[in-house]
């Protein structure tokens with residue numbers, strides 16, 4: 001099993017409430033030159049060739065898998081080796097179903113990886129990044145569009161600023 005010290009929450013940087021899926025992300029990551037290793041692709045989610053995240057939370061609340069948890073992801077340059085990447089579909093507004101699925105997903109991951117810190121992508125300071133793919137400054141600044149620390153402190157109540165109406 002991979003040793004995990006962080007769970008990083010991302011957004012797909014797509015318009016809020018639009019039903020993109022892990023397959024769309026797989027295509028975009030493929031276009032950006034990401035590639036999964038053959039071994040892992042054979043073993044898990046063969047139809048996904050590139051996706052860098054381990055989980056994708058769709059707007060209907062479905063939690064889809066991307067890479068295997070034991071497979072190194074491609075979502076946070078310099079931090080991929082020991083982290084798990086979770087991506088919310090949207091930019092800074094998520095459905096009630098997404099919030100509730102995210103809470104369940106994070107609870108499950110935390111119980112399996114008690115050492116792991118849960119943070120938002122924007123909490124990673126860019127100057128700490130290694131030589132991995134550097135994402136545009138704007139993306140790093142906002143992703144995932146809410147303050148993960150206060151969300152955790154507030155027992156995972158969706159922040160009003162990032163909650164889409166039903």
Ligand SMILES: [Zn+2]
Pocket residue numbers: 009010011075121122139143144
């Ligand atoms: Zn991100």
